[in-house]
C-alpha cells in the first residue's frame with residue numbers, strides 16, 4: 014500500500030527476494046505525494062529529533078508567528094494533534110533525545126549503504142550528488158548545542174567534522190556572501206543528496222521490469238479481513254487479494270490502520286519547498302546545505318536548486334500559505350543571493366508522516382499478515398531503501414541486518 018519512496022523501495026527488495034508484488038496507489042504514478050519535491054537530502058546527519066530539550070521553549074517563543082520554523086496549531090479542535098503533542102513533549106528530555114538519535118541513526122546509516130549498493134547494482138541516476146552535507150550556524154549558542162549533538166552522533170559511528178566559517182566557505186564557495194554572519198559549521202562527508210521523486214519513478218520502472226504490478230489511480234477504501242487476518246484491500250478498482258500486506262501510506266497510514274484496531278501516532282507535519290532554475294552557478298551551492306536555525310535544507314538537483322523545510326502541524330491540509338512561502342523564499346534568498354530567479358520558483362507543500370519521537374514505525378502488527386513501513390517524518394528519503402530492505406527481510410523470514418529494538422509499534426504501548 015503506497016507508491017511513495019518507502020513503498021516502492023519495499024516493493025524492490027520484496028521482488029528481489031523472490032516475492033510476487035503488487036503496489037497500490039491513488040495517484041497516477043509513483044512518488045507524487047510527500048516524496049515529490051522534498052529537500053533531497055540523504056542525511057543521517059539530520060538524526061537529531063525535533064523533540065529535544067530546546068524545542069518546547071522555542072515553540073513557545075514562536076507562538077503567534079506565522080513565519081516560525083515550527084508551528085503547532087493547538088487552537089484548532091483537534092484531539093489527534095493534542096494527543097500527539099503530549100507524546101512529543103514526553104520525548105523532549107535529553108535522555109529520550111539521545112535514545113531517539115541512536116534509533117534513527119541505526120536505520121539511516123544502514124539505509125545510506127543500501128542506497129549506494131542499489132546504485133551500484135542498477136546504475137540508477139536521480140541527479141545525485143555525493144559531496145557530503147554541511148550544516149551552517151549563525152547563532153553561537155545554536156552552534157554550541159549542535160556541536161554537542163554532533164559529538165554524540167560521531168560516537169555512534171557517523172563521521173561529523175566541526176568547521177570554522179572559513180573552512181565552510183572552502184567546502185562550499187557559494188556561502189561567500191554570508192560567511193561574515195556564520196558562527197561555524199559541521200560537515201558530514203559521507204551524506205548525499207538527490208531527487209527523491211526521480212529516484213522513486215525510476216526505481217518503480219526497475220520494479221516493473223522485475224514483474225512488480227502497479228495499480229495506479231486506485232484509492233484504497235478499506236482493509237478486508239477474516240478470522241484475525243487480512244484477506245484483501247477494498248479499492249476503487251475492486252477487491253485486491255494477497256497473503257501479506259505492507260502499509261507504506263505515509264501520513265495517511267493511521268486512517269486505514271485504525272480499521273483493524275491498530276492505532277498509529279502519526280500526524281502530518283506540513284513542509285514547503287521552492288525549486289528554482291540556477292541562474293548563476295557560482296552563487297548556488299553544489300554541496301547540500303542545512304540551516305538548522307530556520308529548519309531549511311538546500312540541495313542541488315542538476316540545474317535546479319531545491320530549498321525546503323519548515324514544519325506546521327495543522328492537520329491533513331496541503332495548502333500553500335503566503336506568509337510561510339514568503340519566509341521560506343526569503344531565507345533562501347538571504348543565504349544564496351543571486352542563485353536564480355526566486356520569483357519564478359516552483360512552490361510545493363508535502364505532509365511528512367511524523368511520529369512524536371521522530372523514529373519510523375517498522376515491522377509487525379498484532380494482525381499477523383499486516384506489516385508497517387511508515388512514520389518516517391523528516392527522513393523518509395534517507396531511510397527509504399534501508400526500511401524497504403528490512404521489511405523484505407522480515408516478510409521473507411530472514412533476520413534483518415539492523416537491530417530493530419525501539420523501531421516497532423510496540424514502543425508506544427498497547428495497540
Ligand SMILES: Cc1cc2nc3c(=O)[nH]c(=O)nc-3n(C[C@H](O)[C@H](O)[C@H](O)COP(=O)(O)OP(=O)(O)OC[C@H]3O[C@@H](n4cnc5c(N)ncnc54)[C@H](O)[C@@H]3O)c2cc1C
Nearest residue numbers: 015017019039047048052053054233263284392393394395
Ligand atoms: C518539505 C519537506 C522536505 C523534506 N526533506 C527531506 C529530505 O531532505 N530528506 C529526507 O530524507 N526526507 C525529507 N522529507 C521527508 C520525506 O519526503 C518523507 O518522509 C517521505 O516522502 C515519506 O515517504 P512515504 O513513501 O512514506 O510517503 P508518501 O511519499 O506520501 O507516499 C505515500 C503514498 O500513499 C498513497 N496513499 C495514501 N493513502 C492512500 C489510499 N487511501 N489509497 C491509495 N493510495 C494512498 C499516496 O498517494 C502516496 O503516494 C521532506 C518532507 C517535506 C514535506
